Structures are given as C-alpha cells and as structure tokens.
Amino acid sequence: MRDVLYLAWRYLAHHRIKTAILVTSIALIVYLPIGLNVLIGKSADELTARAVSTPVLVGAKGSPLELVLNSLYFESATPALTRHAEVDRIAETDLALPIPLYVRFKSRGHPIVGTTLDYLDFRGLEIAAGRRPAVLGECVLGSRVAESLGVGPGGSVISSPESVFDIAGTYPLKMKVVGVLAPSYSQDDLAIFVDLKTAWVIEGVIHGHQDLAAPEAASQVLDRDGDTITANASVVQYNEITPENIDSFHLHGDFSDYPISAVIAVPGDQKSGVILMGRYEGDDATAQIVKPKKTIDELLDTVVTVQGFVVAALGLVALATVATAFLVFMLSLRLRRREIDTMTKIGGSRARVAAVLCSEIVAVLLAGGLLALGLTLATGRFGEAAIRAFLVG
Amino acid sequence: MRRVTWTVLVLLTLGCDSDREAAPPERSAAPTGSRALSVYVVNEPLRYFAERIGGGEVEVALPVPAGVDPAYWSPDPETIVAYQNADLILLNGAGYAKWVDLVSLPRARLVDTSAAFRDRYLPLDEGPVHTHGPEGEHSHTGYAFTTWLDPTLALEQARAIADALAEARPARADAFRAAFAELESDLTELDQLQAAAWDRLGDAPVVFSHPVYQYLERRYQLDGRSVHWEPGEAPSEEMWSELEVLLAEHPAGWMIWEDEPLDGTRARLEALGVRSLVYRPRASASDGDLVDGLRADLAAFESG
Structure with missing residues (x-):
C-alpha cells in the first residue's frame, strides 16, 4: 500500500x-x-447584541426602525422628538429606570449623545482617562473619537451647526473634554457623551446671556415695560460654559417640555417590563414603545427568504x-x-x-x-x- | 453610508436568523453590602432626617462649608464627582440648590424628597419678563423651597428618605421604619408645639426678615410680609424708611429673623413697636440639630 x-x-x-x-x-x-x-x-x-441588551425604547409615534437605529447605533435621521415628560411618566410608574437620549447634534461628524450618567452605568462604559461629566458643558469621548480627533481630557470639541444656512439656528457650543471612555467595541466608541442638559444648551433651550437688568446691558435693551424687558439680537449668548458664566445659564419653563429623541426604559424585572409595555399599548396618541430586538428581528426576518x-x-x-x-x-x-x-x-x-x-x-x-x-x-x-x-x- | 447601515444592508441582502433571547439587564442600582450607605444631601434638614432614620447604616455627607447657605452654594467638580459616587443623593426639590440643574447626577440614585407634594409647592413672584432672540417673552420663576418649615411636609420628606433607604438596603428596612416612626412622633409633636406657639399671635401681622418662611406662614396661617434684611448687617436708612411704609399698612408687632439681629437693629425695631424673634430655618450644617433647635427657638418665643 x-x-x-x-x-x-x-x-x-x-x-x-x-x-x-x-x-x-x-x-x-x-x-x-x-x-x-x-x-x-x-x-x-x-x-x-445592542438590541438584545436594550430592553425597551420609548419615543414619539413614528417609524420604530428609525427610533431603534438612532437610539442604539446613533445613526439614521433623528426620529420624531418626544418630550422629557415621557421620562417622568416612566419614572412615576416605578416600573423601570428611564434613561433619556437626545441624539441629534454632531461634532465633526461624530454623534453627540445627550443622556444621563445612568447610560454609562447601563452600558457598562468605564472611564479610561479623566472623569465623568460633572457640570454643564463638559463631555466624555468614545475611545475612537478621542483617537480620531486626537483630543483627551483638558481638550475641547465644538458642536457643529445643523445647517450652514440656518443662521438663526443653534450656536456651536465649545465643550470641555473631561474624560475618555475605555474601548467597548460598540457604537459608544464613536460617540461624544454629554449630559442631557448640555444637549439642550447646544439647542439653545438652556442658555446663558448677559443680565438684562444690569447697567452694562443697557445698550441691548430695546424696551422696558415694568417687569418686561425687550432686548435686541446683540445680547451676548455664551457659546462656552466657564466657571465665570455658568451661573447665568438658565432654563425656561419646565424640563418636562424639553425635547428628547428616546427613552431607554430598564425594567426592574420582566414582569415590570410587561406591565410597562401594557401602559403604552392601546390608544397612546403621541408615544410608542418598542422592543429593539423585536424591531431588528422583524427587519431581518422580512428578508430571510x-x-x-x-x-x-x-x-x-x-x-x-x-x-x-x-x-x-x-x-x-x-x-x-x-x-x-x-x-x-x-x-x-x-x-x-x-x-x-x-x-x-x-x-x-x-x-x-x-x-x-x-x-x-x-x-x-x-x-x-x-x-x-x-x-x- | 455608515458601517452599521452597510451591515444592515448586507444582512438584508443575505438574510439571517437571530434567536438570542432578550433578557432584561439588571436595573442600575446603588451597590449594597455590609458597608455603610454613602448618602449625600443638599441641606441640613435632609442630613438630620437621613442620620436619624439610617443610624449606623448610613454615612451622610453635606459638603457645604460652614456658614454658607446650601441653597445658593455651588460645588466644585471634585465635589460633584463625590455626589456622583454616592449610593443615594437626597434632593430637597422645589428648586432648592439650583446647582443640581446644572450638573450631571445619576438619576437612579437621586431622591427628590418633596416629589410627593409637588402640587403643594408655593410659587414665587415672577421675575422680570424679558425678550431676546427668537424665543419670545420669558421670565425666570420658581418655588419657595424651605419646605421643611412646615412639619407636615418635613414628615413627607423624611418618609421619602425612609423609603429610599429601605429600597437601597432591604434587609434593614424594619430598622429604618422604626427610626422613621420615632422621627414622625417628634415632628408631629413639633407641629403641635408650633401650632400652639404661633396661635399666640392670633391674626396679628408679622414681618419676616427674609422671604423664606412661606411654608411656615401657610401652615400656621400667619399674616406675614417679607423684607430682605440680613441679621448681621445694619439696615440702611432707606430700608428703615421702607419698613416704616410697610408697617403703616401692615402693623406688625414681630419681626421673625433667620438669626440673631444686631443689638442696634433690635433696639430700633422695638422703638417702632416691633419685637424680634429668631426662628432659624436651619438649612446649614452649622445651624445645629433641626428638631431640638426649632424647639429651642419656639421656647424662646414663648418665654419672650
């Protein structure tokens, strides 16, 4: 042989x-x-994997797929916006921890994710250098963002205007980088994280400006009628938050009216999740609740043939x-x-x-x-x- | 087109199945264990309530420097990080400590102790209305925030703290509830003491040295008006004139102070027929024990 x-x-x-x-x-x-x-x-x-690890998403009525892609992967167009009242609504049920997301703005092509510190805990994101955001105007960078921009703690990034033609739109905000996240090999590596309120500063709904009652602002005041002061457009709005001007930043109205793009609801247990889903089923005219895994599976199932x-x-x-x-x-x-x-x-x-x-x-x-x-x-x-x-x- | 979208398209084209079961992750919660719970608060009444209810199970921190009013204090970033790392962060609510609105704190560990009675907040007079840019008219308004001066509201705040501690450390829930029951008894007694003390005034008007007594005023139906006088500063002649105008339409026999006024101020007030009563809101760490302190102030009033 x-x-x-x-x-x-x-x-x-x-x-x-x-x-x-x-x-x-x-x-x-x-x-x-x-x-x-x-x-x-x-x-x-x-x-x-991200869809599986994200139990429930709540957002405004509209495309569930857009809501999921924007909230999980920070891609696709910004979905229809909902209000922060949705966060309070979930919190009041005591069924789930609500984590708001406002994914709308960008900085040099990188998504700026407005959220709370709970998001970092929820995704298990660790700080590799520096610290978490503490005050308004601070941000932490995903590992790949820090690498591609060459920025670390102590540096800064500037938000991009939504449209160059919208001269009355949002002002760019210079944000202080206070930390860099450890690599998570997920979309979080490609994002810039700020406190939700900083995202609202970028939008302009929270803002800081000169004290209009102060004598120095007299040239900007067009009219004073009792307690009503009308100022012209030259009022200086701050585009960087510093220890000197942070106290001038204020919000108008109630947080509950402020915009967000989605809420991640993290139920305490499966029963709470089911009850929460039930609260949104039926005739809710303004909000939708989706299970991201189901949405992604449906997307994939439609083409399985x-x-x-x-x-x-x-x-x-x-x-x-x-x-x-x-x-x-x-x-x-x-x-x-x-x-x-x-x-x-x-x-x-x-x-x-x-x-x-x-x-x-x-x-x-x-x-x-x-x-x-x-x-x-x-x-x-x-x-x-x-x-x-x-x-x- | 971005990579995830590309991947979706690839999967759309090729198709695939994914049968992994969704399992809700654990809710982000304060760490538990045998060590004491780290509790950060924003004022002295909350520190007092947390310590009385939590006992040795909690380490309560109020990192406001002595002599500084916690309502208007702003922490530095390092202190905010300490708040972020606490197991529980107790807020007063009603807009108290505005710095809370401008910092990042984990919602999962925040406890708004006055959330249960938001509908009973007292709105402040509106600030100046102003207009600039496309936003239209707006003003900066808020609520009175010394909620604990109404013992029934203080009790609600203490209850919220007891519930939060019991949730954070379920094994010690019974001990927390027992301690809360004792505190409830003290606050109820304080409420009765105050009702009797303030009842002495009848319908007589009073003047408050600062606009911080709104909840006290509502609870005990006091007829009060507020000025902005600092106990440690001599009022200007203009302030005296304004007071005289006020007294003409609001003939108060008492001025209620946040702290001991200067002797000269006290004497001049008495010359105007206005006696001074010190009733400290006790928001600062340096103001001492809340319930005993309020009792002492009431005792001084009753003996005066």
Whole structure:
C-alpha cells in the first residue's frame, strides 16, 4: 500500500501547480457557504447584541426602525422628538429606570449623545482617562473619537451647526473634554457623551446671556415695560460654559417640555417590563414603545427568504466547481493514458493503478477539506473581532 | 453610508436568523453590602432626617462649608464627582440648590424628597419678563423651597428618605421604619408645639426678615410680609424708611429673623413697636440639630 501512496504523492508533488489549484478550488467551495454562514451569524449577533441588551425604547409615534437605529447605533435621521415628560411618566410608574437620549447634534461628524450618567452605568462604559461629566458643558469621548480627533481630557470639541444656512439656528457650543471612555467595541466608541442638559444648551433651550437688568446691558435693551424687558439680537449668548458664566445659564419653563429623541426604559424585572409595555399599548396618541430586538428581528426576518437564493446560488457554484474538478480529473486521466499504460506494462495490476489514481483524488479532496476547515475555524475565531473592528470603523 | 447601515444592508441582502433571547439587564442600582450607605444631601434638614432614620447604616455627607447657605452654594467638580459616587443623593426639590440643574447626577440614585407634594409647592413672584432672540417673552420663576418649615411636609420628606433607604438596603428596612416612626412622633409633636406657639399671635401681622418662611406662614396661617434684611448687617436708612411704609399698612408687632439681629437693629425695631424673634430655618450644617433647635427657638418665643 505504501508504494501506491508513494506514487500518488510523487505525482501530486510533481504537478504541484495543478494540485494547488485543485485543492484551493475545493477548499473554497466547501468554505464559502459555511464561512459565509458563520460570518453572517456573527454579524447578526453583533448587530442585535445592542438590541438584545436594550430592553425597551420609548419615543414619539413614528417609524420604530428609525427610533431603534438612532437610539442604539446613533445613526439614521433623528426620529420624531418626544418630550422629557415621557421620562417622568416612566419614572412615576416605578416600573423601570428611564434613561433619556437626545441624539441629534454632531461634532465633526461624530454623534453627540445627550443622556444621563445612568447610560454609562447601563452600558457598562468605564472611564479610561479623566472623569465623568460633572457640570454643564463638559463631555466624555468614545475611545475612537478621542483617537480620531486626537483630543483627551483638558481638550475641547465644538458642536457643529445643523445647517450652514440656518443662521438663526443653534450656536456651536465649545465643550470641555473631561474624560475618555475605555474601548467597548460598540457604537459608544464613536460617540461624544454629554449630559442631557448640555444637549439642550447646544439647542439653545438652556442658555446663558448677559443680565438684562444690569447697567452694562443697557445698550441691548430695546424696551422696558415694568417687569418686561425687550432686548435686541446683540445680547451676548455664551457659546462656552466657564466657571465665570455658568451661573447665568438658565432654563425656561419646565424640563418636562424639553425635547428628547428616546427613552431607554430598564425594567426592574420582566414582569415590570410587561406591565410597562401594557401602559403604552392601546390608544397612546403621541408615544410608542418598542422592543429593539423585536424591531431588528422583524427587519431581518422580512428578508430571510433572500438567504435561500444566496444558498441556491452558492449551491450552483459548488456544483459547477465539482463538475469542473471532475472534468479536470477525467482530462487528467486521458492525458495520463501513456503513463497508465506504462504502469500496466511494468506489471501494475488494474486494481493497483486504480488505487494510485484514487489516492491522488482522495488526497486532493482531503487537503481541500482540511484547508476549508482551517478557514472556517479562523473565521469563527477571528470573525467577531474583525466584524467589531469593521463596525466601529 | 455608515458601517452599521452597510451591515444592515448586507444582512438584508443575505438574510439571517437571530434567536438570542432578550433578557432584561439588571436595573442600575446603588451597590449594597455590609458597608455603610454613602448618602449625600443638599441641606441640613435632609442630613438630620437621613442620620436619624439610617443610624449606623448610613454615612451622610453635606459638603457645604460652614456658614454658607446650601441653597445658593455651588460645588466644585471634585465635589460633584463625590455626589456622583454616592449610593443615594437626597434632593430637597422645589428648586432648592439650583446647582443640581446644572450638573450631571445619576438619576437612579437621586431622591427628590418633596416629589410627593409637588402640587403643594408655593410659587414665587415672577421675575422680570424679558425678550431676546427668537424665543419670545420669558421670565425666570420658581418655588419657595424651605419646605421643611412646615412639619407636615418635613414628615413627607423624611418618609421619602425612609423609603429610599429601605429600597437601597432591604434587609434593614424594619430598622429604618422604626427610626422613621420615632422621627414622625417628634415632628408631629413639633407641629403641635408650633401650632400652639404661633396661635399666640392670633391674626396679628408679622414681618419676616427674609422671604423664606412661606411654608411656615401657610401652615400656621400667619399674616406675614417679607423684607430682605440680613441679621448681621445694619439696615440702611432707606430700608428703615421702607419698613416704616410697610408697617403703616401692615402693623406688625414681630419681626421673625433667620438669626440673631444686631443689638442696634433690635433696639430700633422695638422703638417702632416691633419685637424680634429668631426662628432659624436651619438649612446649614452649622445651624445645629433641626428638631431640638426649632424647639429651642419656639421656647424662646414663648418665654419672650
């Protein structure tokens, strides 16, 4: 038997290019559907991981998908805005911890996430350098933001105007960077986190300006009628919050009227979550409650049939490759007719000659299979990290 | 197009299933254990209530320097970080300590002790209305915030603290409730003492040296008007003139002070027929024990 294997080995070693092509072709055709499936599975897991870890989202009536994509991945357009009263509404039920989100503004392309410190606790985000935001106008950067902007604690970032044509819109706010988050390999690495009230400062609903009752502001006052002061547009509104001017920052009206884009509700237990869902079911005219996992699953389920087409296509490719490999082997036999005749003439039986040829084919198939297995294992081992790296840039 | 969107599109194109079960994460809560709960408060009454209810189970901190009114104090970032790291942060509510609105504190650990009686807040007179920019007319208004001067409201605040401590440390809930019951008894007694003491005034008008006694006024139906006099400063002649005008239409026989007035001020008031009574709101750490202090002030009033 060793002589048979030796002859097969010598043949494959002699025709190493042809052998390599055959092994690679077979490996790829085995690996492609399996590896793709592993990769897709891991991509789906990565994508749905945040949805799974976010029990319930509450937002204004509108597209649930937009609400989920904006709140979980800080992407897509800002969904219809709701009011901070929704946070109070959830808090008053005592069923869940409400974590407000206001994802609307950006700084050099990076989303500014207005929220509370509870968000950092909820996502398990640790501070790698510096500290958490303490006062109005402070921010912490996701690890990739800090890396790409080259900014750390002590530096600053400036919010971007929403539109260059909206000259009466929001003023850019210069925010002090007080901390950088440790990498979490999620969308949080790509965001800038500020207190919700700082997001409202960016919007202008909380603002600081000169004291209009002070003598220095006399030139800005157009009219004084009792307690009513009308000022012109030259009133200086501060675009940076400093220890000197922070006391001039104030809000008008009640927090409950202020805008937010969503609320993450973290129920104490599953029963509380179900009861909370029930409170929003029915005829709520202004708010919607969604389970992010369900929304993402629905998104994926709607196209699951497409997977069948992909598998069918891969099957056809596999069939074509197998047919080609078969053809290669058959042509090879024809080309080796004289070699086979020689082996027969020098005393090789038909069975021994067939054994040599079969050994060659089995060796090629085995090598291709082993290579495919190696690639699949590598995909399983490193695919997750590669997908994470890809997702967070 | 961003990467997540791209990935969604890839998955949309290729399709996949994801059957991972959703499990609600643990609610972010104060850490528990055998160590004392770290409780940060914003004024002395809350510190007093928390210490009386929590006993040895709590370490209460009121990091306001002595002699500074906590209502108008602003902490530095390091102190705010200390607040952020506390197990519980007790707020007075009603707009007390405005710095709270301008800092980042974890909602999961905040306790607004007056939330149960928001509908009974007393609004302050409106500030100046002003207009600038596209926002239209607005003014900076608020509520009276010395809520604890009404013992029935103080009791509600103490109850909120007892509930918060019991939630943070369920194993000690019975002890907290027992301590609260004792405090409730003291506050109820204080309420009765005050009702009897203030009843001595009948319908006679009073003047308050500062506009901080609104809840006391409402609770005991006092007929009061407020001025802005500092106990440690001699009033200007203009302030005296304003007081005389006020007394002409509001003939008060008593002025209620936040602290001992200067001897000269006291004497001149008495010359105008106005006696001085010190009734400290006791918001600062340096003002001493809340209930005993208020009792002492009442005793001085009754003996005076």
